[in-house]
Amino acid sequence: MSATTTTQAATLAEIRRIVGAAGVVDDAQDAEPYLIDHRRLYRGRAALIVRPGSTDEVARVVRACRDAGIAIVPQGGNTGYCGGATPDASGSQLLLSLERMRAVREVDAVNHTLTVEAGVILAEVQRAAEAHDLLFPLSLGAEGSCRIGGNLSTNAGGIAVLHYGNARELVLGLEVVLPDGQIWNGLRKLRKNNAGYDLKHLFIGAEGTLGIITAAVLKLFPRPRARATAWLAVADPEAASRLLAQLRGACGDVVTSFEYVPRFALELVLAHIPGTRDPLDTPREHYVLVELMSATPDESLQAALEQALADALAAGTVLDGTLAQSEDQRRAFWRLRETIPEAQTRAGGSLKHDVSVPVSAVATLLARGMQAARAIAPQARVCAYGHVGDGNLHFNFQAPPGQSLEAFVAAHGAAISSALYGEVVQLGGSVCAEHGVGQLKRELLERYSDPVGVAIMRTLKSALDPDDLMNPGKVL
Ligand code: FAD
Ligand code: 2HG
Numbered sequence: 001m002s003a004t005t006t007t008q009a010a011t012l013a014e015i016r017r018i019v020g021a022a023g024v025v026d027d028a029q030d031a032e033p034y035l036i037d038h039r040r041l042y043r044g045r046a047a048l049i050v051r052p053g054s055t056d057e058v059a060r061v062v063r064a065c066r067d068a069g070i071a072i073v074p075q076g077g078n079t080g081y082c083g084g085a086t087p088d089a090s091g092s093q094l095l096l097s098l099e100r101m102r103a104v105r106e107v108d109a110v111n112h113t114l115t116v117e118a119g120v121i122l123a124e125v126q127r128a129a130e131a132h133d134l135l136f137p138l139s140l141g142a143e144g145s146c147r148i149g150g151n152l153s154t155n156a157g158g159i160a161v162l163h164y165g166n167a168r169e170l171v172l173g174l175e176v177v178l179p180d181g182q183i184w185n186g187l188r189k190l191r192k193n194n195a196g197y198d199l200k201h202l203f204i205g206a207e208g209t210l211g212i213i214t215a216a217v218l219k220l221f222p223r224p225r226a227r228a229t230a231w232l233a234v235a236d237p238e239a240a241s242r243l244l245a246q247l248r249g250a251c252g253d254v255v256t257s258f259e260y261v262p263r264f265a266l267e268l269v270l271a272h273i274p275g276t277r278d279p280l281d282t283p284r285e286h287y288v289l290v291e292l293m294s295a296t297p298d299e300s301l302q303a304a305l306e307q308a309l310a311d312a313l314a315a316g317t318v319l320d321g322t323l324a325q326s327e328d329q330r331r332a333f334w335r336l337r338e339t340i341p342e343a344q345t346r347a348g349g350s351l352k353h354d355v356s357v358p359v360s361a362v363a364t365l366l367a368r369g370m371q372a373a374r375a376i377a378p379q380a381r382v383c384a385y386g387h388v389g390d391g392n393l394h395f396n397f398q399a400p401p402g403q404s405l406e407a408f409v410a411a412h413g414a415a416i417s418s419a420l421y422g423e424v425v426q427l428g429g430s431v432c433a434e435h436g437v438g439q440l441k442r443e444l445l446e447r448y449s450d451p452v453g454v455a456i457m458r459t460l461k462s463a464l465d466p467d468d469l470m471n472p473g474k475v476l
């Protein structure tokens with residue numbers, strides 16, 4: 001509390017009264033997980049950590065902070081990759097966790113909507129939809145701990161974007177506490193509403209810099225009755241992109257996931273994640289995990305996939321493959337993909353780049369990015385994988401054997417990142433694909449974005465948050 005003035009100390013005392021004892025984290029050990037980001041890149045300090053229990057409490061806390069000039073850092077599940085939910089080191093910011101706001105306010109099965117508070121864990125949102133025989137399709141590796149407010153604030157992507165879109169596409173309405181403490185009630189359940197600007201999209205993907213999302217109306221979909229899942233070896237990344245187009249042509253809009261896994265990533269998983277095994281007998285360099293979903297209990301889905309794969313096999317696009325014959329096998333395939341980040345961590349950590357290009361340019365990016373990195377550090381181990389159906393690669397690097405990640409990054413990190421980002425931009429891509437900007441990529445946003453666009457962002461920020469109290473130092 002040393003960094004606070006007397007007025008601020010009085011405000012913090014008032015905030016304690018607003019949220020009550022259950023709403024404050026005082027114990028130093030309990031506070032620790034709130035103050036370090038998931039990747040352990042940032043460690044911050046906070047004047048106070050609060051966990052309000054209602055929208056009204058959030059609004060009262062925000063108003064008190066505004067009056068005393070205290071900055072606020074919103075936090076959901078703290079699984080973000082860019083340090084967006086970590087306070088700075090000053091010890092003067094208030095960390096506001098949404099984790100106690102976990103109510104499912106309404107399920108409207110006829111309207112296919114779910115109204116939830118921001119602190120509901122993504123897996124719980126999925127389960128609430130399932131309980132009504134419906135689907136909430138947002139799905140990502142962190143779904144057991146990330147929270148819907150964080151998902152919307154980062155406009156999360158994940159593994160079903162190809163069919164259902166990013167988090168942004170899954171929202172009909174929002175409730176937001178603005179930086180001045182007003183509550184914007186935009187909790188509409190409407191699929192058509194052209195009453196002026198579509199304000200919800202301002203807050204989605206804003207990473208807590210424009211206000212605090214307290215609740216959302218989410219779109220639900222028919223629950224899939226049939227799934228067909230295949231683990232395939234493809235000739236090369238270019239063949240993977242071609243296969244995606246062929247599959248969509250042959251099977252239609254049922255292709256839901258299309259994930260690329262290189263041999264190196266598979267080997268990391270096989271070495272570090274217990275209970276995993278290579279689904280194919282012969283090792284290959286490039287794999288894709290494909291999933292088709294249909295809302296009708298349609299056996300022809302599996303048959304359509306089999307036929308498309310037989311054609312691709314004959315054409316040499318696909319070299320080998322296996323279709324999941326059971327739910328257990330399907331889960332085993334997905335485990336190979338979804339545990340890559342954990343395997344990378346267990347193998348010593350990685351230099352990460354979350355980038356996107358048009359789907360048609362993914363193979364070119366892979367080739368150019370590898371070439372550029374190898375020219376800088378020939379021993380660097382490339383681990384580039386991800387949502388190629390969305391043009392999104394996690395272009396990561398492990399240190400050469402025997403070298404620590406720290407030494408590798410100190411020697412080559414800046415040069416590799418800059419060369420890779422150069423290639424991304426040349427191909428019309430984005431250096432912030434699905435994980436956002438946070439504090440990690442602030443300079444990149446400035447460097448690689450259209451200056452007029454950045455100026456518009458600043459105008460919006462200063463209009464809504466003139467005193468820069470809402471997650472300062474993030475995004476812009
Ligand atoms: P936090 O980390 O708590 O916060 C993220 C940002 O949102 C911060 O800026 C924070 O201030 C702000 N924020 C949080 N809640 C609110 C709120 N209610 N109102 C306003 N601002 C708020 N991401 C993907 O997109 N796709 C993936 O496939 C994916 N896979 C992952 C796999 C693993 C194993 C891990 C660890 C992470 C993965 N992520 C992925 C990244 C991360 O899970 C997502 O960014 C997620 O959406 C963050 O949610 P969270 O609740 O943890 O947010
Ligand atoms: C994934 O798709 C996540 O697995 C994490 O977005 C990516 O760790 C990474 O680089």
Ligand code: ZN
Pocket residue numbers: 158386387394434
């Ligand atoms: Zn991802």
